[in-house]
Amino acid sequence: MTTFWQATFDGVALGSLYALIVLGFVVIYRATGIINFAQGGALLLGAYITYNVSTSWGWNYHVGIVLSVLVCAGFNVLLQRAMLQRVFREVVGISAGLLGWATLFYNGTTHLVGLSGGVAIGLLGWFATARIEARYGDKGPSELPLFGAIMVTIGVLFIVKQVVASIWGFAELSVDDPWELSTSRVGGLVLQHSKLAAIAMAVLALGVFFLVDRYSRIGVAMRATHFDHEAAIAQGISTKIVFATAFAVAGGAAALAGTAATAGPELITPNLDFVVFLAFPAMILGGLDSPAGAVAGGLLVGWIQNLVKTYVATTPEWFPIEDLDWLGAGFERVAIFVVMIIVLMVRPYGLLGTEEVRRV
Amino acid sequence: MSADSTPDAAPAVPGKATAAPAVPGESNTGRKHRRAKTPHAMHVRYRDDLRLFPNRLRRSALAALILTWAFIPVFWDVPPFTLLSGNGISLNTLAYAGVFSIAAIGLNLLTGYTGQVSLGHSVFLAVGAYSTAYAGSVWGWPMWLWIFFAPALGWLVGAAIGPFALRLRGNYLVIVTLGLVFIGEHIFRNWRSVTGGNTGTSAAGVELDLGFVDFENLSLFGKAFGKDESYFWLIWLVVAVVAWLTKNVVRTRPGRALQAVRDQDIAAEIIGIDVGVTGYKTQAFAWSAAIAALAGALYAPLQLFISPGDFTLLVSIQFIAMIILGGMGTIYGSIIGALVITALPRLIDGISADYGVPGVAAKSTDSGLVSVASLNVIIYGFLIALFLLVEHRGLAGIWVRIRNYFSTWPFSY
Numbered sequence: 001m002t003t004f005w006q007a008t009f010d011g012v013a014l015g016s017l018y019a020l021i022v023l024g025f026v027v028i029y030r031a032t033g034i035i036n037f038a039q040g041g042a043l044l045l046g047a048y049i050t051y052n053v054s055t056s057w058g059w060n061y062h063v064g065i066v067l068s069v070l071v072c073a074g075f076n077v078l079l080q081r082a083m084l085q086r087v088f089r090e091v092v093g094i095s096a097g098l099l100g101w102a103t104l105f106y107n108g109t110t111h112l113v114g115l116s117g118g119v120a121i122g123l124l125g126w127f128a129t130a131r132i133e134a135r136y137g138d139k140g141p142s143e144l145p146l147f148g149a150i151m152v153t154i155g156v157l158f159i160v161k162q163v164v165a166s167i168w169g170f171a172e173l174s175v176d177d178p179w180e181l182s183t184s185r186v187g188g189l190v191l192q193h194s195k196l197a198a199i200a201m202a203v204l205a206l207g208v209f210f211l212v213d214r215y216s217r218i219g220v221a222m223r224a225t226h227f228d229h230e231a232a233i234a235q236g237i238s239t240k241i242v243f244a245t246a247f248a249v250a251g252g253a254a255a256l257a258g259t260a261a262t263a264g265p266e267l268i269t270p271n272l273d274f275v276v277f278l279a280f281p282a283m284i285l286g287g288l289d290s291p292a293g294a295v296a297g298g299l300l301v302g303w304i305q306n307l308v309k310t311y312v313a314t315t316p317e318w319f320p321i322e323d324l325d326w327l328g329a330g331f332e333r334v335a336i337f338v339v340m341i342i343v344l345m346v347r348p349y350g351l352l353g354t355e356e357v358r359r360v
Numbered sequence: 361m362s363a364d365s366t367p368d369a370a371p372a373v374p375g376k377a378t379a380a381p382a383v384p385g386e387s388n389t390g391r392k393h394r395r396a397k398t399p400h401a402m403h404v405r406y407r408d409d410l411r412l413f414p415n416r417l418r419r420s421a422l423a424a425l426i427l428t429w430a431f432i433p434v435f436w437d438v439p440p441f442t443l444l445s446g447n448g449i450s451l452n453t454l455a456y457a458g459v460f461s462i463a464a465i466g467l468n469l470l471t472g473y474t475g476q477v478s479l480g481h482s483v484f485l486a487v488g489a490y491s492t493a494y495a496g497s498v499w500g501w502p503m504w505l506w507i508f509f510a511p512a513l514g515w516l517v518g519a520a521i522g523p524f525a526l527r528l529r530g531n532y533l534v535i536v537t538l539g540l541v542f543i544g545e546h547i548f549r550n551w552r553s554v555t556g557g558n559t560g561t562s563a564a565g566v567e568l569d570l571g572f573v574d575f576e577n578l579s580l581f582g583k584a585f586g587k588d589e590s591y592f593w594l595i596w597l598v599v600a601v602v603a604w605l606t607k608n609v610v611r612t613r614p615g616r617a618l619q620a621v622r623d624q625d626i627a628a629e630i631i632g633i634d635v636g637v638t639g640y641k642t643q644a645f646a647w648s649a650a651i652a653a654l655a656g657a658l659y660a661p662l663q664l665f666i667s668p669g670d671f672t673l674l675v676s677i678q679f680i681a682m683i684i685l686g687g688m689g690t691i692y693g694s695i696i697g698a699l700v701i702t703a704l705p706r707l708i709d710g711i712s713a714d715y716g717v718p719g720v721a722a723k724s725t726d727s728g729l730v731s732v733a734s735l736n737v738i739i740y741g742f743l744i745a746l747f748l749l750v751e752h753r754g755l756a757g758i759w760v761r762i763r764n765y766f767s768t769w770p771f772s773y
Contacts, residue, residue, distance in 0.1 A: 334542060
C-alpha cells in the first residue's frame with residue numbers, strides 16, 4: 001500500500017504542475033479560441049529567469065520567482081499584441097534592442113555602451129515599425145487559415161527555445177532553491193520538500209485565479225467574452241484588455257510551472273518545454289475551456305502517469321502478466337496519451353468541457 | 361472567371377469604346393472578338409477552370425520547367441547552378457527535397473484540401489521507411505514490391521487513424537495526432553526486432569533495381585551516372601507521378617468533395633457527400649498516409665540508416681511549415697515549400713561556413729551569439745509565423761497574385 005500512496009503523492013505533485021500549465025492553455029483558449037503552444041516558451045523563459053536571478057546573480061529565490069512571473073506575463077502580452085492585434089512595434093523594438101545589446105556586448109564593449117546602444121537600437125526599431133504600421137498596417141484582422149494561430153505559436157516556441165539555448169546553453173544546470181534535496185518521512189512515505197512546495201504554489205496560484213475569475217470585474221469580463229464575444233463588446237467590455245489579461249495570466253502560470261518543474265533535484269535544460277506536450281492529455285481530458293477541468297485533468301493525468309510508472313516497474317501480484325518490461329522505458333508518457341484518446345472517443349470535448357454546437 | 365470576355369459580352373463596354381481615344385495601333389472593331397476566341401488567362405467556362413493546363417503558355421512553361429529540372433544533374437557543375445552547388449546545396453539535398461515534396465503533397469491533400477490537420481505525418485513517413493528497410497533488407501524484396509508495400513501499409517495505418525477525425529475536430533484532432541507522434545516514437549524505440557530500437561536500422565540492403573533500369577548503377581545513353589544523380593531522377597520521377605495523380609484527384613469529383621468537407625462538413629454531408637467511416641474524411645487520411653509512406657519508402661534507401669530521431673514531432677512540423685510556406689490547397693506549393701524548407705538550412709550552413717556571418721558560430725567550437733543549428737530553427741519559426749501573419753496563402757499565393765496582375769495587365773482587375 002505504501003507504493004500506492006507514494007505514487008499518489010508523486011502523482012499529485014506532478015499533477016499540480018500539469019494543472020498550472022493547463023490553466024495557462026485554458027485561460028487563453030477560453031478567451032481567444034487559440035491553443036498557445038508558445039506556453040512552452042514562456043515556461044522555459046520563466047525557469048531560466050528564476051535560475052539566472054537566484055543562481056547566476058545569487059539573489060533571493062523568491063525574487064527570482066516574482067521576476068520570472070512578471071517577465072513571462074509581459075512576454076505573453078507582447079505575443080498577443082503581435083498575433084491577435086497585429087501590432088508589431090513592441091516586438092520588433094524589443095527584439096532589435098536585445099539583439100543590438102547582445103551584438104555590442106559580444107563585440108566586447110562596456111556594459112554602459114552595450115546597454116545604451118541596445119536601448120537606442122530598440123527605440124529606432126520601435127519608431128520605424130510604428131511608422132510602417134501607421135502607413136501600411138491595420139487592415140483589420142485577416143482570417144488565419146485553420147490552425148494557423150497554432151502554427152504561429154509553434155513558430156514562436158521554436159524561436160524562444162533556440163534563443164534560450166543560445167543565451168544559457170544546452171548544458172544541464174542546477175537551480176539554487178531553498179529546498180534542494182531535503183525530504184520528510186511520514187509513515188513510510190518519502191515527501192520531497194520541493195514537491196510539497198510545488199503543490200503549495202499550485203494551490204495558491206489556482207486559488208487566487210479562481211477567486212479573481214469568479215468575483216472580480218476582469219474575471220467576469222473574461223467569462224463574458226468566452227460566452228459571447230460580440231455581446232461582451234456591446235456591453236462595453238474591452239476585448240483587447242481581456243485578451244491581454246488572459247495571456248498575462250497564462251504567462252505567469254507558465255513561469256510558476258517552469259520554476260516548480262526545476263526545483264529540488266530536477267535539472268534545467270532547454271528541452272524542458274517537453275513537459276508542455278505531456279500536459280496536453282491533461283488539457284484535453286479536462287476540457288479545453290474549463291479551468292476546473294484543468295485542475296481535474298492535471299491531477300488525474302499526473303496520478304495515472306505515476307501509477308503506470310510505478311506498477312510497470314514492479315508488477316503487482318494480482319496482475320495476469322508477470323513481466324511488463326516489453327512495454328519499454330517511458331511507457332507512462334505514452335499511457336497518458338492512450339488514456340486521452342480513449343476518453344476523447346467517449347466524450348469528444350473532454351470531461352468538463354463545453355460541448356460545441358455546430359451549425360451550418 | 362470573369363464572364364465579360366466571352367464573344368457575346370465582348371462589346372459590352374460601348375461607353376468606353378466611343379469615349380476613350382483609340383489606342384494607337386489598336387482598332388476598336390473586331391479585334392476583341394478575335395482575341396477572345398484564343399485560349400486566354402481569363403476563365404470563361406467552368407470547364408476552363410477545371411482544366412489541367414488552362415492555356416498553351418502554361419503548358420509549355422511547365423514542360424520547359426520539367427525539362428530543365430530533368431537535366432539538372434547533368435549541368436550541376438556548370439554556372440548558374442554552381443551558385444547553389446557551391447553553397448552547400450548538393451544533388452543529395454534536392455533528392456531529400458523531393459522526398460519531402462511527396463510527403464508534403466500527401467499532407468496538403470489532407471490539410472490543404474480536406475481541412476483535417478495532422479501533426480502525425482512523421483509517423484506515416486516512418487511506417488514507410490521502416491517497412492521498406494525491413495522488407496528490402498531482411499526479406500530481400502525487389503523494388504517493384506516494396507515500393508507498393510510501403511504505401512499499402514501506410515494506407516492501412518492512415519485508415520485506422522482516419523475515423524478519429526469523424527468524432528473529433530479542430531484543436532482536439534490536432535492534439536490526438538500529436539499523441540500519435542509520441543505513441544509512434546515509443547513503438548519505434550521499443551519494437552527492437554523490426555526497428556532496431558534507439559540506434560535504428562540499416563536500409564543499405566534495399567535493392568533499387570526495377571529490372572529494366574537499375575538506380576544503383578544507372579547508365580543512360582552510354583554514360584554511367586553516380587548515386588546522387590540516379591537518386592535525383594528516381595525521386596523526382598515519383599514526385600512528378602504523385603503530383604500529377606494528386607492534381608487529377610483534387611480537380612475532379614472526389615477533390616471537390618474533399619474541398620466541400622473542408623469548407624463546411626455538415627453542409628457537405630447534407631448535399632450527399634459521404635463522410636462516414638469509409639467516407640471521404642477517412643479516405644483522405646488513408647491516401648494522405650499512403651503518400652507519406654511512399655515518401656518514407658524512398659527516404660530509407662536515401663538516408664541509408666534510419667532511427668527514431670528522424671521521425672520526431674519536429675519533422676511533422678516541418679511538413680506543415682512546407683505546406684504553409686508553399687501554399688495550402690495547391691500541389692505545386694507543396695513542392696516549392698519542400699524545396700525551400702529543405703534547402704534553406706543547407707544554404708545557411710554553407711554560407712556561414714564559407715563566408716562567416718558575424719555572430720554565427722559555424723562549428724560548435726566557435727564562439728558566437730547563436731549556433732548555425734539554432735539559427736536554422738529560429739529562421740523556420742520566423743518564416744512560419746511571418747507567412748501566416750502576413751501572407752497566409754504562402755509563396756503560391758504571391759505567385760498567383762503576380763500572375764493575375766500580368767495576365768490582366770494593364771487593368772488591375
